[in-house]
Amino acid sequence: MIWRNIASNFLTLAIVLLLALAGAIAWGKHQFSGPGPSEVAQCVQIAPGASLNAVSQQLAAQGAVSSAYIFRAGADYLDKSRDLKFGSYLVEPNASMNDIVNVITAGGPSTCGTQVILLVGVRGNNVLLRDMNPETGAFEEMARFDPASGDEPEAIAAAQQKPDARMRITVAEGVTSWQIAEALKQVDFLSGDIDDVPAEGSLAPDTYAVEKGAGRVELLAEMAARQSVILEQAWEERPFGLPYETPEEALIMASIVEKETGLAQERAQVASVFVNRLEEGMRLQTDPTVIYGVTEGRSVLNRGLRRSELNQRTAYNTYQIDGLPPTPIANPGREAIRAALNPADTDFLFFVADGSGGHAFARTLDEHNANVARWREIEAQRGQETNTPVQDGG
Known part of the structure; x- marks a missing residue:
C-alpha cells in the first residue's frame, strides 16, 4: 500500500512537472515569437566573429529582447546559432526574437549604423x-x-x-x-x-x-x-533608325543630354533636338561641348562663354564642327543614356532656357528667336549679361 501511494505521488509529481515544462515551453515560444519589448527601431551591430552568447547579451542590454537565454535557445532550435552575419541591421519596433534572428543571420547590405x-x-x-x-x-x-x-x-x-x-x-x-x-x-x-x-x-x-x-x-x-x-543593354534595346553608328556615339550624345538639362522630363526632348539636327545635317551648336573644350573636364567654367571661344574652332566646338565631338563630355547617368537611345518623337530643332529651370523648344528659327528674346528679357531683369547665341541648340 505504501509503495502504491509512493508510485501514485511520483506519477502525480511527474505529471505536474511535465505540465509545468510544457507550460514553460509554450511561454518561451510565445516570448520568442511574440512582439518584442522595444518601442523604437534598434540598430543591431554584429561584430566580426561575434558569438551568439555575446550577441544575445548585447540585445538584452539594448532592450531589443526580453531574455538573452530564450533568444539563444530559439536560435539554437532553429539551427541558426552559427549563422550570424557581420554588419549593422535595422530592427523594427516590437520586432520578435524570431524576427531578429532572421535579420542578423540573413546577411546582405547593412541597413543602419554609421x-x-x-x-x-x-x-x-x-x-x-x-x-x-x-x-x-x-x-x-x-x-x-x-x-x-x-x-x-x-x-x-x-x-x-x-x-x-x-x-x-x-x-x-x-x-x-x-x-x-x-x-x-x-x-x-x-x-x-x-x-x-x-x-x-x-x-x-x-x-x-x-x-x-x-x-x-x-x-x-x-x-x-x-x-x-x-550602355550595352540600352544599345541592344534601341529603336531602328537612330543616327549612331556605334555605342560610343550614343554615349557622346547621352553626355550632351546630361549636361544640357537637369530635368528628367526633358531628357528625351533634348535628345530629340540633337537627333533631328544630326539627321538634318545641322550643327549641334551646344554650349556644354564648347565648355568642355575650354576646361578639358578639369574645372567648372563659372562664367558665360566668350564670343572668341564660340568662334574658335576646336574638336569640341559644335558651333564650328559638324556632327558629334570626338568623345563624351561627362559621365552620363542611366536615364540620359536611355534618352539618347530613345529620343522623343518631335520635330524640334532648337531650345533655349525659359527662366523656370527648363527650356522652351521650337520647330523653326523664328519660333526660337522669339524664345531667345524672352530669355534675354529674363536675364536683363535679373541683371545678368547674356551671351546666348541666336541659333543656340541649348
Whole structure:
C-alpha cells in the first residue's frame, strides 16, 4: 500500500512537472515569437566573429529582447546559432526574437549604423557622416566637410576607425572622369594610386559600397563595368533608325543630354533636338561641348562663354564642327543614356532656357528667336549679361 501511494505521488509529481515544462515551453515560444519589448527601431551591430552568447547579451542590454537565454535557445532550435552575419541591421519596433534572428543571420547590405559617404559632385565634393536615429529609424547628418580643404572633422576621422562603419561613394550624373579620379584621391579610406584617368563617359554615376582600404583603381574598374553593362543593354534595346553608328556615339550624345538639362522630363526632348539636327545635317551648336573644350573636364567654367571661344574652332566646338565631338563630355547617368537611345518623337530643332529651370523648344528659327528674346528679357531683369547665341541648340 505504501509503495502504491509512493508510485501514485511520483506519477502525480511527474505529471505536474511535465505540465509545468510544457507550460514553460509554450511561454518561451510565445516570448520568442511574440512582439518584442522595444518601442523604437534598434540598430543591431554584429561584430566580426561575434558569438551568439555575446550577441544575445548585447540585445538584452539594448532592450531589443526580453531574455538573452530564450533568444539563444530559439536560435539554437532553429539551427541558426552559427549563422550570424557581420554588419549593422535595422530592427523594427516590437520586432520578435524570431524576427531578429532572421535579420542578423540573413546577411546582405547593412541597413543602419554609421555611414561615411564621399559625395562626388559637378561643382565640388563633400564627405558626409551619417548615423541612424533609433527613435525615428531615419539617417541624420552628423558632420560634413570639403575633402579638398584637408580640415577633416574629428567626428569623421573617428567614425572611419569604427569596425562597423560603412563607406560609400556617390557619384552624381554629369561629373567628368577627371573629377571622379581627383575626388577618390582626396579620401584616405581608399588606397592605391591612380596613374591614368579613365576614358570620359566610361564611369557609371551611382552609389558604391566599399570596404575601408578598398583600392581606387579597382573601384574605377567597377564603375566602368557598370557603365558598360548599362550602355550595352540600352544599345541592344534601341529603336531602328537612330543616327549612331556605334555605342560610343550614343554615349557622346547621352553626355550632351546630361549636361544640357537637369530635368528628367526633358531628357528625351533634348535628345530629340540633337537627333533631328544630326539627321538634318545641322550643327549641334551646344554650349556644354564648347565648355568642355575650354576646361578639358578639369574645372567648372563659372562664367558665360566668350564670343572668341564660340568662334574658335576646336574638336569640341559644335558651333564650328559638324556632327558629334570626338568623345563624351561627362559621365552620363542611366536615364540620359536611355534618352539618347530613345529620343522623343518631335520635330524640334532648337531650345533655349525659359527662366523656370527648363527650356522652351521650337520647330523653326523664328519660333526660337522669339524664345531667345524672352530669355534675354529674363536675364536683363535679373541683371545678368547674356551671351546666348541666336541659333543656340541649348
